[in-house]
Amino acid sequence: EDKVVQSPLSLVVHEGDTVTLNCSYEVTNFRSLLWYKQEKKAPTFLFMLTSSGIEKKSGRLSSILDKKELFSILNITATQTGDSAVYLCAVLPNSGYALNFGKGTSLLVTP
Amino acid sequence: NAGVMQNPRHLVRRRGQEARLRCSPMKGHSHVYWYRQLPEEGLKFMVYLQKENIIDESGMPKERFSAEFPKEGPSILRIQQVVRGDSAAYFCASSPGDRAYEQYFGPGTRLTVT
Numbered sequence: 001e002d003k004v005v006q007s008p009l010s011l012v013v014h015e016g017d018t019v020t021l022n023c024s025y026e027v028t029n030f031r032s033l034l035w036y037k038q039e040k041k042a043p044t045f046l047f048m049l050t051s052s053g054i055e056k057k058s059g060r061l062s063s064i065l066d067k068k069e070l071f072s073i074l075n076i077t078a079t080q081t082g083d084s085a086v087y088l089c090a091v092l093p094n095s096g097y098a099l100n101f102g103k104g105t106s107l108l109v110t111p
Numbered sequence: 112n113a114g115v116m117q118n119p120r121h122l123v124r125r126r127g128q129e130a131r132l133r134c135s136p137m138k139g140h141s142h143v144y145w146y147r148q149l150p151e152e153g154l155k156f157m158v159y160l161q162k163e164n165i166i167d168e169s170g171m172p173k174e175r176f177s178a179e180f181p182k183e184g185p186s187i188l189r190i191q192q193v194v195r196g197d198s199a200a201y202f203c204a205s206s207p208g209d210r211a212y213e214q215y216f217g218p219g220t221r222l223t224v225t
Contacts, residue, residue: 004153032212042115042202042216043154088153097144097211098156098170 002027006089006102014110017079021105023089024071031094033065033072038086038104046074046087079109113138115205115217116185123223130190130197132220136205143186144214145178148200160186193224 003026013019025033032050036043047056049065049072056063060079065072076083086106090099116135124130136143141162146154157170160180168178175193180186190197200221204214 034212036216041218045215048212090154092212096167097142097159097206097209098167099144099146099154099211099214101146101153101155103151103153 002091002093002100004089004091004100004102006087006105008105009103010106010108012108012110013079015079015081017109018075018077019079019107021074021076021087021089021107022071023073023102025089025091025100026070027091027093027100029094030067030091032092034090034092034099035063035072035074036088036090038088039084043088076107079107081109081111083107084109115140115203115215117201117203117217117220119220120218121221121223123225124193125225126194127192130193130222132188132190132201132203132222133185134188134203134205134217135185136203137207137215140205140207140215142206142209142211143180144204144206144211145186145188146202146204148202148219150199154202157188190222193222195224198222198224 007022035046047063052067060077063074086104088104090101145157148154158178159167175191177189200219202219203217
């Protein structure tokens, strides 16, 4: 069965810290890996990664995919309290449309 | 451009009652997906629909659950004779055409069965 595993499950940091969130997957027919941010509402899209080794960047957030080792990381630099959320990793298989989600990493940024 | 709309946001049902969850996709989107998020679990795919068609319901429980996406109106996820284990957050997503990598999520309906 396809698996997406995120670590750590939860994390508490101080404002200004840098964090790295991990996502490993065992998915046949991999097409893309997506990162979402979920506050107390809809998961909002952050990144889609398809090719290995190419970093995607948006402000203080960046992400990269390693298709050989089957993992991705999401980095957040200079964290702010507004970054507090659950970060979800999902894998899209080549032959489908059902996103396969990990359990998420709950990030709390304290002032 | 309104995003994906779901209602109600919170729904409380007693065991044995029916729950109806509604999802209006983003304007211009004709593909709808339903996911369920149980406590302490990730989102799990339930069903994928296009207008008037169920494309894939492989994630739906075999009994009591059904979904539709009529030609007019929102998509409906229907749970008959709810049980405590149905308590969860139900999220709907929509995408333009069959671009499943562009799924935009609604705010979810939190169902509590008492």
